[in-house]
Amino acid sequence: MHLSSQLLESAVKEFSRLPGIGKKTALRLVLHLLRQENSDVQQFSDTISRMKTEIKFCKTCFNISDHELCAICSNTGRKKEMICVVENIRDVIAIESTDQYNGTYHVLGGIISPLDGIGPDQLTIDALVSRVALEKSKEIVFALNPTIQGDTTIYYIRKKLNDQTIRFTTIARGISFGGELEYADEMTLAKSIRNRLPVDSYIQ
Amino acid sequence: MHLSSQLLESAVKEFSRLPGIGKKTALRLVLHLLRQENSDVQQFSDTISRMKTEIKFCKTCFNISDHELCAICSNTGRKKEMICVVENIRDVIAIESTDQYNGTYHVLGGIISPLDGIGPDQLTIDALVSRVALEKSKEIVFALNPTIQGDTTIYYIRKKLNDQTIRFTTIARGISFGGELEYADEMTLAKSIRNRLPVDSYIQ
Numbered sequence A, B: 001m002h003l004s005s006q007l008l009e010s011a012v013k014e015f016s017r018l019p020g021i022g023k024k025t026a027l028r029l030v031l032h033l034l035r036q037e038n039s040d041v042q043q044f045s046d047t048i049s050r051m052k053t054e055i056k057f058c059k060t061c062f063n064i065s066d067h068e069l070c071a072i073c074s075n076t077g078r079k080k081e082m083i084c085v086v087e088n089i090r091d092v093i094a095i096e097s098t099d100q101y102n103g104t105y106h107v108l109g110g111i112i113s114p115l116d117g118i119g120p121d122q123l124t125i126d127a128l129v130s131r132v133a134l135e136k137s138k139e140i141v142f143a144l145n146p147t148i149q150g151d152t153t154i155y156y157i158r159k160k161l162n163d164q165t166i167r168f169t170t171i172a173r174g175i176s177f178g179g180e181l182e183y184a185d186e187m188t189l190a191k192s193i194r195n196r197l198p199v200d201s202y203i204q
Helices: A006-016 A023-035 A038-054 A089-096 A125-135 A148-160 A186-194 B006-016 B023-035 B038-054 B089-096 B125-135 B148-160 B186-194
Strands: A079-086 A103-107 A139-142 A167-170 B079-086 B103-107 B139-142 B167-170
Touching (some): A006 A023, A006 B038, A023 B038, A038 B006, A038 B023, A038 B038, A079 A089, A079 A125, A089 B023, A103 A125, B006 B023, B079 B089, B079 B125, B089 B186, B148 B167
Parallel strands (some): A079 A103, A139 A167, B079 B103
C-alpha cells in the first residue's frame, strides 16, 4: 500500500500489528480517527498508554487490577473460602458477567501444555497452593476450557493439593469438548457454574 | 461486561468506539496490548497521537500529507496536466497501488448527495475549478464510485468546467454498478484506469 504520508503509514502499521487487523482495516480505523476531534484522539492515545503503565496484577489472584488487591479479592462480600481457577483474565470477565459466582478467583496465566512448552512452573500454581493453605479454602472450582490440556492442569493441581481437605469441583460440561470458554453464551456459562460437579466424578 | 479494573474498562471503551469493533474484540485488542512491552505500547499511543496532530492536507489536491504539498503534487515526475478526481483519500491509496497512473489527484472530500445533505459547496469543487484554470490542465479523469451520486457529481463538475478545453474521462466501468471503489481488486482497478473513457460517451 502506497501512502502519501509517513505519519499515516506509521499509524496504519501500528494498528495492523494488532491481532485480526489487516492493512485495509487498519487504514479504515486510522482514517476514522483522523476524522475525530483532536481531543478525542488524544484521549484514545492517553487511555491506552495509561492502561499499560498503571495497570497492576492482583498479588493474591493475579487478576488485572488498579491496586495491589483486585476489586474481587478486596470485596468483603465475596466468599474467600471458594477459589475459581481460570486460565486467563478473559475467563474471569466471562464468569463475572454471569452474576452466578460469589467466590474469588485464581488466574493461572495459561494451562499446562507440554507441546507449547508450558509447564507448571510457568503458571501461578505454586502461589495457588500456598494460598489454599493460608486461606483455609473449602472449595476449588475449576473453570478451565474442556480440553486435554485443561484436564491435565486440573489433574496436576488436584495432586498438588491432595493433602488438603478441600472439595474440588469443575463447572458443568455444558460446553462442548474442544470449545472455547470465552465464547460460550452467558446462559450456558451460568448453568455450568450452578451445576458444577465434583472433579472425581469425571477424572479418574 | 464487568471488568475488575477501571483502566482496562476505559481502554476497552476507547477501542469499541472504533468502527466495526465491538466490546469483545476491543477486549482482545486491549489484552493483546497489555501483553506487549511497555515501549511498544507507548509507541502505538504516540504514533496515533502524532498522526492526528501533525498530519496536514495538501493545499493543492487535499490529499493527506506530511507537508504543505503532498508527495504526489511535489513529485516533478508526475504529469501536472492530468487530474484524477476522487471522492476520498482511500481512493487515492487504491489507485496508487495499481502503479498505472502518473498524473495528480483532486480529493473532493465526498460526492454530491442531496439525501445526505451534501451539496457542491461542502466539497472541494471550487478549488478544482480554480486549479484547472491555473494549471492549464489537459485531462480530468473521474474515478468516482459508479453510483447515481457519483454520476451527478461528474455531471456537475463537467458543467462547471464547460468553458475549458479539457478532455474529460472516467475510469472504465469494469466495476459493477453500485460497487465500492476501494474494495475492487488491483487488477480490475488497473484495467479501469488504462481503459478510461470519454465522459460524453456514457453521460448525456
